[in-house]
Amino acid sequence: MPFTADAAAAQIQERLRNVxxxxxxxxxxxxxxxxxxxxxxxxxxxxxxxDKVSSYYQQKLKNLYxxxxxxxxxEEEILRKALGKINEIRGIRNERRIQARNAxxxxxxxxxxxxxxxxxxxxxxxxxxxxxxxxxAPPLCGAxxxxxxxxxxxxxxxxxxxxxxxEEENWILAEVVQFNQATNKYEVDDIDxxxxxxxxxxxxxxxxxxxxxxxxxTDPHALFAKGSVVMALYPQTxxxxxxxxxxxxxxxxxxxxxxxxxxxxxxxxxxxxxxxxRYVISIKESKKNKSQC
Numbered sequence: 001m002p003f004t005a006d007a008a009a010a011q012i013q014e015r016l017r018n019v020x021x022x023x024x025x026x027x028x029x030x031x032x033x034x035x036x037x038x039x040x041x042x043x044x045x046x047x048x049x050x051d052k053v054s055s056y057y058q059q060k061l062k063n064l065y066x067x068x069x070x071x072x073x074x075e076e077e078i079l080r081k082a083l084g085k086i087n088e089i090r091g092i093r094n095e096r097r098i099q100a101r102n103a104x105x106x107x108x109x110x111x112x113x114x115x116x117x118x119x120x121x122x123x124x125x126x127x128x129x130x131x132x133x134x135x136x137a138p139p140l141c142g143a144x145x146x147x148x149x150x151x152x153x154x155x156x157x158x159x160x161x162x163x164x165x166x167e168e169e170n171w172i173l174a175e176v177v178q179f180n181q182a183t184n185k186y187e188v189d190d191i192d193x194x195x196x197x198x199x200x201x202x203x204x205x206x207x208x209x210x211x212x213x214x215x216x217x218t219d220p221h222a223l224f225a226k227g228s229v230v231m232a233l234y235p236q237t238x239x240x241x242x243x244x245x246x247x248x249x250x251x252x253x254x255x256x257x258x259x260x261x262x263x264x265x266x267x268x269x270x271x272x273x274x275x276x277x278r279y280v281i282s283i284k285e286s287k288k289n290k291s292q293c
Contacts, residue, residue: 008096015085015092022082029078033071040064087126094155114192115236118173121157122276127252128212128219137222142214142277144222152176152186152208159231159240159281160188161205162197171231171240171283174199176206192238207283214277215252223248224256224280232258233279240281246272256280 043061047053053061109117128141139146152158153176160174174188177198186206190197214222224230224245231240247257255276259269 005096008092011092012089015089018085019082019089022078022085025078026075026082029071029075033068033075036064036068036071040068083126098155114238118191118233118238118279119276122278123253125210125276125278126212128214128222130218137214137219138212140208140210141212142210142219142222143224143280143282144210144214145282146208150208151179152206154178156211157191157209157278158186158188159207159209159283160186160199160201162190162199162201173233173238173240173279174206190238207281209281210278213252216249216254217251220248223277224282228282230258230280231283232256232260232275232281234260235273235275240279240283243275243280244269245280249277 040061043057043064047057128137130137137144139150146152156176158174158176159171161169161171162174163169173191175191177187177189179186184203186201186203188199188201188206190199216223226245226248228245230243230245232243233239234241241260243258243260245256246259249255255274257272258275258280259272261268262270265271
């Protein structure tokens with residue numbers, strides 16, 4: 001249900017207060033954890049490698065380690081609550097922005113500001129952290145595709161295959177306006193406001209972008225392998241082009257290094273360029289897609 005700017009601001013302030021309290025709770029829990037960890041270290045120092053650990057120290061260490069595990073689980077729970085509140089704030093702001101756009105109050109964003117915004121949204125995309133060791137990353141995390149029946153929500157970012165003025169086809173970065181269940185088609189807006197174009201497209205011409213980043217250190221299976229052929233957003237543009245993964249990110253904050261197909265170079269590929277996880281996807285490029293954005 002639509003809400004006013006004042007209502008949105010009130011909801012955001014409420015969640016900010018929640019986050020503020022949760023940050024304090026995290027610090028308090030972390031202090032308790034450090035106390036237990038220090039006790040573990042001190043207890044180990046009392047037992048030299050040559051000594052046989054007595055039943056007393058065995059039980060004491062067991063209790064301390066059990067308490068440390070509980071502390072870590074409680075800290076994780078509070079962290080997840082805080083991240084959930086931050087995600088709610090993002091959702092409220094996004095919904096309010098979409099309402100303003102639909103009401104005709106769309107704010108024009110300059111090209112440079114748009115590029116900064118796209119980079120920022122990629123860098124702050126939520127990082128997937130599994131709740132159990134060995135848990136598989138879910139759909140739309142890193143390179144894991146969406147389920148076949150998945151429908152992107154209003155305001156979601158997608159790659160969309162659209163026809164240009166000369167009937168050439170391009171994969172562009174777009175935002176979902178709505179999905180029509182009756183026609184099984186999306187309405188999407190070109191993210192590049194200089195174009196001011198809205199497109200009605202079938203589902204096969206719309207590919208949802210990742211909703212979470214994959215952590216290479218814990219979920220390497222959720223990344224594209226080196227040498228994979230992908231579609232990636234060319235830096236400083238809003239178009240996707242065919243590329244080959246040259247280097248994978250090694251940390252949660254790093255980007256892919258890709259080589260874009262480019263006939264102007266003797267080997268057929270551009271020099272290495274960095275592209276954020278959010279803008280590297282697995283889709284087929286149309287043969288007609290030869291134009292620049």
